[in-house]
Amino acid sequence: MKYMLLIYHEEQALGEDEREACYQESTRLIHQLKAEGQFLAASPLQPTAMATSVRVREGKRFVTDGPFAETREQLGGYFLVDTQNLDAAISIAANIPMARKGVVEVRPLIELPGLPVV
Structure with missing residues:
Protein backbone atom coordinates (compact mmCIF):
# COMPACT_ATOMS: atom_id res chain seq x y z
CA MET A 1 0.00 0.00 0.00
CA LYS A 2 1.21 3.50 -0.80
CA TYR A 3 1.46 6.13 1.92
CA MET A 4 2.21 9.85 1.81
CA LEU A 5 4.25 10.95 4.80
CA LEU A 6 3.63 14.68 5.12
CA ILE A 7 6.22 16.56 7.17
CA TYR A 8 4.98 19.59 9.12
CA HIS A 9 7.22 21.91 11.12
CA GLU A 10 7.86 25.52 11.98
CA GLU A 11 9.85 26.99 9.13
CA GLN A 12 12.42 28.54 11.47
CA ALA A 13 12.81 25.34 13.54
CA LEU A 14 16.27 24.61 12.12
CA GLY A 15 19.39 26.67 11.63
CA GLU A 16 21.36 26.28 8.39
CA ASP A 17 23.74 23.64 9.84
CA GLU A 18 20.86 21.69 11.37
CA ARG A 19 18.95 21.84 8.06
CA GLU A 20 21.95 20.47 6.15
CA ALA A 21 22.37 17.66 8.71
CA CYS A 22 18.65 16.89 8.36
CA TYR A 23 18.98 16.68 4.56
CA GLN A 24 21.95 14.32 4.89
CA GLU A 25 20.13 12.07 7.38
CA SER A 26 17.03 12.07 5.16
CA THR A 27 19.17 11.10 2.16
CA ARG A 28 20.57 8.12 4.08
CA LEU A 29 17.02 7.07 4.99
CA ILE A 30 15.95 7.38 1.35
CA HIS A 31 18.83 5.13 0.22
CA GLN A 32 17.82 2.57 2.85
CA LEU A 33 14.16 2.68 1.75
CA LYS A 34 15.23 2.36 -1.92
CA ALA A 35 17.31 -0.72 -1.09
CA GLU A 36 14.27 -2.23 0.66
CA GLY A 37 11.99 -1.46 -2.31
CA GLN A 38 9.82 0.98 -0.34
CA PHE A 39 10.92 4.35 -1.74
CA LEU A 40 8.79 6.10 -4.36
CA ALA A 41 9.60 9.82 -3.94
CA ALA A 42 10.65 12.46 -1.41
CA SER A 43 11.51 16.14 -1.34
CA PRO A 44 11.70 19.12 0.97
CA LEU A 45 9.60 22.10 -0.08
CA GLN A 46 10.57 25.73 -0.56
CA PRO A 47 9.40 28.08 2.26
CA THR A 48 5.74 29.11 2.37
CA ALA A 49 6.75 32.56 1.12
CA MET A 50 7.28 30.83 -2.24
CA ALA A 51 3.81 29.22 -2.23
CA THR A 52 0.88 30.22 -4.38
CA SER A 53 -2.69 29.13 -3.62
CA VAL A 54 -5.28 28.66 -6.38
CA ARG A 55 -9.05 28.50 -5.89
CA VAL A 56 -11.84 28.40 -8.45
CA ARG A 57 -15.23 29.76 -7.35
CA GLU A 58 -18.20 30.12 -9.65
CA GLY A 59 -15.91 29.63 -12.65
CA LYS A 60 -13.44 32.34 -11.59
CA ARG A 61 -9.84 31.63 -10.69
CA PHE A 62 -8.39 33.26 -7.58
CA VAL A 63 -4.62 33.20 -7.08
CA THR A 64 -3.05 34.37 -3.82
CA ASP A 65 0.48 34.35 -2.47
CA GLY A 66 1.34 32.06 0.39
CA PRO A 67 -0.19 28.90 1.82
CA PHE A 68 -3.91 28.32 2.12
CA ALA A 69 -3.92 27.77 5.90
CA GLU A 70 -2.64 30.11 8.58
CA THR A 71 -1.01 27.71 11.02
CA ARG A 72 2.10 27.55 13.17
CA GLU A 73 3.44 24.46 11.46
CA GLN A 74 3.67 24.37 7.68
CA LEU A 75 4.01 21.54 5.18
CA GLY A 76 7.76 21.34 4.70
CA GLY A 77 8.26 18.18 2.68
CA TYR A 78 7.11 14.66 2.00
CA PHE A 79 8.07 11.04 1.52
CA LEU A 80 6.02 8.74 -0.72
CA VAL A 81 6.50 5.11 0.24
CA ASP A 82 5.09 1.71 -0.66
CA THR A 83 4.83 -0.55 2.40
CA GLN A 84 2.97 -3.65 3.44
CA ASN A 85 0.83 -1.89 6.05
CA LEU A 86 0.25 1.17 8.22
CA MET A 98 11.89 16.23 11.26
CA ALA A 99 9.64 13.94 13.31
CA ARG A 100 11.87 15.03 16.22
CA LYS A 101 11.09 18.75 15.67
CA GLY A 102 7.64 18.73 14.06
CA VAL A 103 5.10 16.10 13.08
CA VAL A 104 4.81 13.56 10.27
CA GLU A 105 1.28 12.82 9.09
CA VAL A 106 0.89 9.33 7.63
CA ARG A 107 -1.89 9.10 5.07
CA PRO A 108 -2.77 6.23 2.71
CA LEU A 109 -3.22 7.05 -0.96
CA ILE A 110 -6.29 6.20 -2.99
CA GLU A 111 -5.05 4.43 -6.09
CA LEU A 112 -7.29 5.37 -9.00
CA PRO A 113 -7.55 2.90 -11.87
CA GLY A 114 -6.65 4.13 -15.32
CA LEU A 115 -3.96 6.63 -14.31
CA PRO A 116 -0.70 6.56 -16.28
CA VAL A 117 2.19 4.69 -14.70
CA VAL A 118 5.25 6.84 -13.96
Missing part, protein backbone atom coordinates in the same frame (compact mmCIF):
# COMPACT_ATOMS: atom_id res chain seq x y z
CA ASP A 87 2.63 -0.06 10.93
CA ALA A 88 5.50 -0.16 8.43
CA ALA A 89 4.65 3.37 7.22
CA ILE A 90 4.57 4.60 10.84
CA SER A 91 8.01 3.07 11.45
CA ILE A 92 9.39 4.94 8.45
CA ALA A 93 7.73 8.18 9.61
CA ALA A 94 9.39 7.81 13.01
CA ASN A 95 12.79 7.69 11.28
CA ILE A 96 12.28 10.93 9.36
CA PRO A 97 14.54 13.48 11.08
